[in-house]
Amino acid sequence: MKFFRSGSLFLTAVLLILGGYAAKAQRLPTHWTKDGYQYYKITDDGIRILDTRDTSKKTLWISKDMLTPQAGAPLNVKRFSVSADGQKLLINTNTKKVWRYDTRGDYWVYDTNTKKLWQLGKNLPESSLMFAKFSPDGNKVAYVSGHNIYVENLADASVKQLTTDGSTRLINGTFDWAYEEEFGCRDGFRWSPDSKSIAYWQIDASKIKSYLMLNTTDSIYPYVVPVEYPVAGQDPSSCKVGVVDISTGKTNWINTPGDAVQHYIPRMEWTLNSNEIILEQLNRAQTESRVFIGNVSNGTTSLIREEKSNAWIDGKERWNNGDPAGWEWVNNGKEFLWVSEKDGWKHISRVTREGKETLVTKGDYDVISINLIDEASGYIYFMASPDNATQKYLYRIKIAGAAKPERVSPADEPGTHSYDISPNGKVALHNFSNSYTPPASEVVSLPEHKHIGGNVITIDKNAKNKTxxxxxxxxxxxxxxxxxxxxxxxxxxxxxxxxxxxxxxxxxxxxxxxxxxxxxxxxxxxxxxxxxxxxxxxxxxxxxxxxxxxxxxxxxxxxxxxxxxxxxxxxxxxxxxxxxxxxxxxxxxxxxxxxxxxxxxxxxxxxxxxxxxxxxxxxxxxxxxxxxxxxxxxxxxxxxxxxxxxxxxxxxxxxxxxxxxxxxxxxxxxxxxxxxxxxxxxxxxxxxxxxxxxxxxxxxxxxxxxxxxxxxxxxxxxxxxxxxxxxx
Incomplete structure (x- = not known):
């Protein structure tokens, strides 16, 4: 009965009630260039590169003409991604809703070297592709269609179907209604670091009963709309993780201990090793969390972290703005960051691959979210508000840990701050509002928090009848x-x-x-x-x-x-x-x-x-x-x-x-x-x-x-x- 977060349709209603607007799609991520000072943005005339050091500089990178097929109008770019080498653009267009978000659509690739634009999965149904993404080497794109996973070679446009058993109830590479709604899980596959394999979730919802909704308005005769929907007290879908080899099409299943029905796997990623994945398993009551490293070759797993709670344990989407993706590796993959409430507050720890934990943040305050791990400078940037639970500020602390974090947000801007920090940790897109100051944004340098571009954020000190x-x-x-x-x-x-x-x-x-x-x-x-x-x-x-x-x-x-x-x-x-x-x-x-x-x-x-x-x-x-x-x-x-x-x-x-x-x-x-x-x-x-x-x-x-x-x-x-x- 929440709305989507970070996400949640709850956000839609609260924004509507409190004076915002009802968002129809996911918030688009910021795609930064390699140097970390520039980022890409969809504009009316194509895609431009904006420079944080000079906000007047808005270079047209890909024009609308370049995104126009030989027969047809320019593509309506809903979202996009850029290959690791910055040479290819992956475009999502013609999108359709799947429950909350428009995650089905068509995908096109534009190559800036050859100036060629072409559509992926042309032989598959229109608007059926989901979560397409480049392989790390930029030579292939994988996507889901009809609950099966495909990979397409960009050199010759050959398509290979990697799973064949997908159906409306056996779901490969994406999720059922409940996982999507409650864990924020939508994109259900991950490329291996060496671009040779894909790890993916398989959800078996075959035993989930359907809730039958009646549509009485869209045709003369009413018809039934079934939704697989496990109510409280009913078993959830079975879940497992497999790794499919791109060359052979063979899947090796990871042997996660326990009953596949009576647990959830809300997180799964690759380690920095292309023969290992790491995943979190929650028991059905969500009071026990276990982290496993899985060996892809033989399917074995080793338990490296375990936690139990007298209440529930929040998944990553609860402290990462609704997105459960990613694993926060540090120290060349020897450690990762973990957020836990074991000591009565939400704090960050470093965890070794052997399970040894070291508390990074300490004290009577909560970490609201992790914004950036800046290993080059040795800091973690995170949101917190130790003194006022209605507000949010940016802090940083040494990865090694410190007695007290350092506040980065200005002391003279009371309210709610948010930051999209560049991967280089030097600049950030800073957003601010409070109950009497409308939302405003600027570009700031870090850690000094000096204004370097865009509008200057100014508190509305003359506001009347303040809340x-x-x-x-x-x-x-x-x-x-x-x-x-x-x-x-x-x-x-x-x-x-x-x-x-x-x-x-x-x-x-x-x-x-x-x-x-x-x-x-x-x-x-x-x-x-x-x-x-x-x-x-x-x-x-x-x-x-x-x-x-x-x-x-x-x-x-x-x-x-x-x-x-x-x-x-x-x-x-x-x-x-x-x-x-x-x-x-x-x-x-x-x-x-x-x-x-x-x-x-x-x-x-x-x-x-x-x-x-x-x-x-x-x-x-x-x-x-x-x-x-x-x-x-x-x-x-x-x-x-x-x-x-x-x-x-x-x-x-x-x-x-x-x-x-x-x-x-x-x-x-x-x-x-x-x-x-x-x-x-x-x-x-x-x-x-x-x-x-x-x-x-x-x-x-x-x-x-x-x-x-x-x-x-x-x-x-x-x-x-x-x-x-x-x-x-």
Whole structure:
């Protein structure tokens, strides 16, 4: 019930609610040139090379004419990559969505030496190629089509099919719905360093039951849309890793210990040796992590690292902006970096191939993400915020370790920073915003953090009616962060309605010092101008950099602890003299929709009006990877009891206030079944509510002409009718 991250459709909804925009595709990575000072960028006239040392320099590298086939219009470049020698360009175009992202499409190659442009996989179905990438030597391209892996020789355009058993349920080189949604795993194969082999995942989803969605709008007769979807308590897909030899087409399978069904492999890469791969295995409950090195020749594995937790263990996509790819090797491949919470905080360690660990970062703070390993200078750059969990700053620390990291982000720019650092560690594309300063970007030198190009980031010190950040302590002694946007012409002697925006689950934060905090794009107009106090508070379970105990207090208690923290914070806020306790509303989407329902049902004395969108009403209907990660595996009545206890439908009979429920009938993430279970419970106890079903819309409810405006208008009308704006 999260949205995609880093990724997550949750990001779409939070951006929409907080004032951003709903992204339709993955964020494009920055492709740097070999010297690390320049990078490639798609422009209207082709692909240009931009120079960080002189931002006015924008050299046209590949023109649109060069990207125009003999018969046809110029290629619409959606994404691209460059060969290691910088001589060939791989272009992805004509893309189609696979669940969240447009990862299917056509691929073309342009050779800057021969000036030749040609299409790959021409004999395969249109828009069927996925994750095409150059071999390290630049002579071949591998890709997936129809759940099989192919390799194409660029010299003579010969194509070789490396796997032949792929089907809709036996998946080679990519992943099933659950792996993609919950581990961020999409690209499922890796070239060996010597360009002679490809390591790949094989997912066997043949025993996964299909959820049958009904499409009633796209033809005269409705038809069924099946989605393989393992719900909590059901076995996941079987998973294994193989290495196929390019010349022979033979796959050697890696013998990973344990039941292939009762574990996950969310990470796999090559070591720096073309006869070895390294992978992480999680048990089904995701409470045990094991790292193995696998010998390709004989398929044997050796265990080099093991970790167990009383709660869950986050995979790499949780500390790498949603991307689980890559392995952070240092010391010529003798060691790698690992992020763990074993000491109660998220910290970086160095791990040898023999499993010896050395802590690099130490102290009462969390590493949010690793941005760059700069071995030349001996530093690791990472994001953290030791003093304010709503913000993010760049730090660096010696790879050898140090008592205290060095802050790189400027002290006079409070807010949220992000960096795309050049591989040479000398320059970075720096992005910044806070709640009163719109997003801005510049080029800076590192480690000095001196402005060297682009716009100069300037704090908007004259912003009016700034979003206020505050802390509130609950009756349970829990200190909770929050933000609040007061009415434009706020009068402290009047009482105003409060509208809470909530998420409340481990997938994302809502209380962050970023542009959009205090804004609500689901509202037609301006809430502050209309006289609402708009607010968000964030309790335990949110992935804030506040330590392991904070984040994992929610384990086996989703729907209980997170809901109590929200309600107890609201109870304190209701004591403020300018808050009208008779006009308290709450809204949320996905996991936030679930929280909205639970707040309305469990604490009806506090929340008078709720608008819930695409909510999980019954936790036993949601997918196993997500729900079992945070709630345990419901293998018996005791395990199921926790799921039932935290589910909104358990408390639906307690509804006393005004409830608007919204859901798309084509939601493949949180299925419409949740809406119907909720409806049944509310009807059973004669609890009156309003319902809006959007036919054949997915979890984002973004498809179809007029949908966005209709939803926003509905949201605004209902809020104004049942939680009237203005001071009294």
């Amino acid at each position: 206020e950040f505050f802390k509130v302590k609950t009756v349970d002694g829990i200190e909770i962060d929050g933000w609040m946007k007061k009415p434009t012409n706020f009068d402290p002697h009047k009482k105003y309605p409060v509208v809470f925006m909530v998420y409340g689950e481990p997938a994302a934060q809502t209380v962050t010092d970023t542009w959009g905090a205090g804004m609500n794009r689901l509202y037609v107009g301006n809430m502050a101008d209309d006289g609402y106090i708009y607010m968000s508070v964030e309790g335990r379970g949110a992935p804030a950099p506040k330590g392991t105990a904070w984040r994992k207090a929610i384990y086996k208690n989703i729907g209980i602890i997170n809901i109590r923290d929200q309600a107890m914070a609201a109870k304190e806020i209701l004591k403020w003299p300018f808050v009208d306790s008779t006009r308290i509303a709450v809204h949320g989407w996905s996991g936030g929709g679930s929280s909205t329902l639970n707040l309305m049902f469990q604490y009806p004395d506090i929340y008078k009006t709720g608008i819930a969108v695409a909510a999980v009403g019954d936790q036993l209907t949601y997918d196993n990877i997500y729900q079992e990660r945070y709630m345990g595996v419901p293998v018996d009545d005791e395990g199921r009891a926790a799921f039932i206890k935290g589910s909104p439908i358990t408390y639906a009979k307690n509804l006393r206030g005004n409830l608007l429920y919204i859901h798309g009938t084509g939601d493949d993430n949180v299925h419409y079944k949740n809406a119907e279970e909720l409806i049944n419970e509310l009807v059973k106890y004669n609890r009156q509510f309003e319902l809006m079903s959007y036919p054949n819309r997915t979890h984002s409810i973004s498809e179809g002409e007029g949908t966005g405006l209709h939803l926003r208008t509905l949201f605004t009308r209902y809020l104004k009718e049942h939680c009237a704006p203005g001071g009294r």
